[in-house]
Amino acid sequence: MIKSMTGYGRQKGENERREVQVEIKSVNHRYLDLNVKVPRIYSFLEEPIKTAVSAAVARGKVDIYLSITAKEGGDVKVSPNLALAGEYLRALEQVRDTYSLKDDISVMELARMPDLLTVAREEPDAEEVKTQVLEVLGRALEEYNAMRRTEGERLCEDIARRGQEIGKMVDQVEQRSPQSVEEYRQKIAQRMTEILGDSDIAEQRILAEAALFADKVSVTEEVVRLRSHLSQLQKMVQGDAPVGRKLDFLVQELNREANTIGSKANDYELAQIVIEIKAEIEKIREQIQNLE
Numbered sequence: 001m002i003k004s005m006t007g008y009g010r011q012k013g014e015n016e017r018r019e020v021q022v023e024i025k026s027v028n029h030r031y032l033d034l035n036v037k038v039p040r041i042y043s044f045l046e047e048p049i050k051t052a053v054s055a056a057v058a059r060g061k062v063d064i065y066l067s068i069t070a071k072e073g074g075d076v077k078v079s080p081n082l083a084l085a086g087e088y089l090r091a092l093e094q095v096r097d098t099y100s101l102k103d104d105i106s107v108m109e110l111a112r113m114p115d116l117l118t119v120a121r122e123e124p125d126a127e128e129v130k131t132q133v134l135e136v137l138g139r140a141l142e143e144y145n146a147m148r149r150t151e152g153e154r155l156c157e158d159i160a161r162r163g164q165e166i167g168k169m170v171d172q173v174e175q176r177s178p179q180s181v182e183e184y185r186q187k188i189a190q191r192m193t194e195i196l197g198d199s200d201i202a203e204q205r206i207l208a209e210a211a212l213f214a215d216k217v218s219v220t221e222e223v224v225r226l227r228s229h230l231s232q233l234q235k236m237v238q239g240d241a242p243v244g245r246k247l248d249f250l251v252q253e254l255n256r257e258a259n260t261i262g263s264k265a266n267d268y269e270l271a272q273i274v275i276e277i278k279a280e281i282e283k284i285r286e287q288i289q290n291l292e
Contacts, residue, residue, distance in 0.1 A: 004151035005060035009144025013136040022140040029061035058242040156237040180267035244291040
């Protein structure tokens with residue numbers, strides 16, 4: 001399914017050490033523009049995140065926000081100074097023996113001694129954090145892409161419908177073009193008859209003028225190309241690969257053919273049809289700007 005470039009996704013995950021939250025949002029852009037914001041201490045995650053997002057997104061300006069919150073005590077390490085504990089223990093035993101004191105030395109007694117325990121913030125395990133973050137990122141990308149698929153489906157349906165409307169108007173152009181030639185022939189015939197009368201010369205001039213006009217205003221080639229482009233349009237919007245750039249080029253070609261028909265149209269009704277065709281092409285162009 002073709003996706004929109006606009007989307008949003010957010011997911012959380014936690015373990016005994018930390019809570020991770022990933023937020024993804026994007027808007028239209030000509031190319032893929034990734035902006036990853038992570039806490040400085042976790043800067044090593046920026047490239048793995050970009051790699052994962054690049055595999056899931058083809059085009060758009062994508063912002064990814066990562067927040068990591070350590071749980072209370074989750075990144076704290078308490079270590080005993082065993083050498084110092086031994087010295088404290090020997091000193092306490094010496095006092096006990098010297099003064100015949102009650103032997104009530106315990107772990108809790110030792111723990112109260114200065115500098116016996118050291119508290120330090122533990123450095124995060126890079127691989128463990130990376131695994132956790134990429135798992136949450138994967139779920140956020142699923143939510144984000146689901147939203148983009150829904151929007152993309154809506155856009156493609158609208159583009160396909162407008163393409164069908166243009167096809168109907170192209171049929172009108174094809175039907176109207178010979179009529180405009182015949183109407184021109186009748187006008188020429190009337191004018192020539194008024195000037196030259198009903199003569200062989202007048203008839204020859206009428207035929208020549210009508211043939212010249214028919215050749216000048218013929219839109220057969222443009223109609224064929226328009227139908228070919230519209231057929232391609234329908235196939236593209238029914239596919240599942242990113243086609244935003246291809247559709248953008250195709251719309252330019254549709255507009256080119258419509259302009260050529262407009263320049264040839266020496267007829268009010270044809271000119272009005274061309275205006276409506278161009279209006280629909282412009283609406284398609286606007287919708288395409290939102291597609292990946």
